[in-house]
């Protein structure tokens with residue numbers, strides 16, 4: 001139902017919800033503004049207020065493969081936005097040294113096959129072809145090792161097996177909802193501030209009013225709802241619905257409306273990061289098609305290749321490492337290329353607001369909640385939230401059920417991802433520092449503790465992972481358990497009596513397909529050189 005139809009038919013309260021005021025112009029603010037105008041067009045009035053004095057968080061470069069639905073919804077094609085954001089492809093997260101120094105494994109964007117009703121990982125435990133579960137069970141591992149692009153030089157996707165059936169119902173626009181359970185084969189790396197800039201143009205071209213100013217006060221009415229915000233130079237700004245995209249400050253939701261914050265610190269202790277933007281000649285630097293997460297003494301470091309540079313940073317816990325020490329370790333890891341680059345130290349607020357939608361205020365982005373970027377979930381949280389906001393957008397009667405449903409779906413996503421991240425630390429075999437030894441015994445949510453016991457006997461499947469949608473399918477849990485290597489796992493006893501021929505053939509097929517695709521596909525460098533040449537020739 002469109003907003004206009006709601007206005008015509010069902011408004012019973014103070015009038016239609018047409019005016020949306022977004023505070024914050026980071027990735028969250030502009031993704032929200034552009035998505036709302038893409039969904040509702042000029043039936044909605046969107047104002048975005050952004051401070052010229054308060055900087056954005058300045059990081060956030062790797063995504064989830066679901067992000068493609070965001071761009072499709074906005075009817076943006078890769079060639080329109082990728083060059084503007086220095087974007088590259090990401091086929092997987094590559095975990096280095098989580099088991100022991102020199103070891104790596106991938107968590108790819110690829111569904112796990114099953115043979116005769118058993119996951120291929122289960123077969124692999126019984127009949128391992130090599131020591132690498134990821135290379136035996138997923139085609140993507142070979143492509144990542146060889147630095148391949150998921151598209152051929154003519155733009156065609158890897159191969160037909162990876163092409164999803166169109167479930168858009170004819171609109172050509174897709175959302176996460178229709179594709180739950182499906183797996184698109186890649187995500188993107190991009191410069192988040194350039195994406196915000198690109199989306200700002202997209203939004204303002206479609207009518208978003210953009211105000212550069214500081215919000216200095218948030219005034220509530222007698223019900224405790226937001227009546228208006230006060231800006232330093234533009235006076236009062238009024239709306240029906242307010243979206244808090246003010247980052248970790250959460251000015252509207254946590255400060256003005258006093259909504260409590262539920263910390264995840266007890267189970268996920270990393271509370272800090274230091275980041276460097278490493279200038280490199282990317283034409284001559286291999287562009288790995290994956291985000292790399294390298295375990296360190298007191299956390300882990302990300303490495304993200306972009307067209308323009310490498311983004312890197314150290315995520316750590318101040319309980320185990322001081323910021324200066326973290327910066328030293330990061331600089332030693334990167335080498336001289338970043339000698340002249342200033343480091344960005346960030347204090348992270350890990351957890352979620354108890355409710356992300358309270359009264360007439362919805363928090364999206366870091367203000368709603370955040371977990372460390374180990375699985376690149378920050379932008380996924382934003383995308384998921386704006387989809388849900390459109391889905392549960394209020395009518396004039398502000399039916400509280402819509403808020404409740406929205407809050408439930410946000411809570412599920414955050415709590416599910418929390419469990420998934422906790423698994424990484426519990427499962428890591430590494431135990432050479434106090435940080436990693438403590439990680440093995442740190443408290444995790446009770447439900448996860450129970451699941452871990454089940455997974456020791458039977459690898460994770462749909463019925464034994466976090467039961468609500470949170471973006472991570474059961475195969476993702478298999479990857480971390482088998483890759484990180486520190487928890488006991490065993491094959492199903494039934495496989496000792498089952499005929500293994502079909503499973504062995506599946507392993508063989510994956511190996512052959514990986515080798516064939518590595519021979520056929522260009523490297524990322526070759527692919528993006530072509531994209532740039534095509535763009536230059538018009």
Ligand SMILES: Cc1cc2nc3c(=O)[nH]c(=O)nc-3n(C[C@H](O)[C@H](O)[C@H](O)COP(=O)(O)OP(=O)(O)OC[C@H]3O[C@@H](n4cnc5c(N)ncnc54)[C@H](O)[C@@H]3O)c2cc1C
Nearest residue numbers: 024025026028051056057060062215247365366373378379
């Ligand atoms: C170390 C780190 C690494 C990350 N890596 C990833 C990653 O790889 N992948 C991923 O998906 N996510 C990642 N994230 C998360 C990602 O960066 C954020 O989800 C994303 O950038 C959204 O931020 P935001 O827009 O919510 O907040 P911010 O970027 O902090 O923006 C806040 C906005 O609010 C405005 N503002 C604040 N106060 C006022 C005021 N008084 N008046 C007016 N405006 C105001 C600011 O000017 C700014 O525009 C990472 C986060 C961190 C901390």
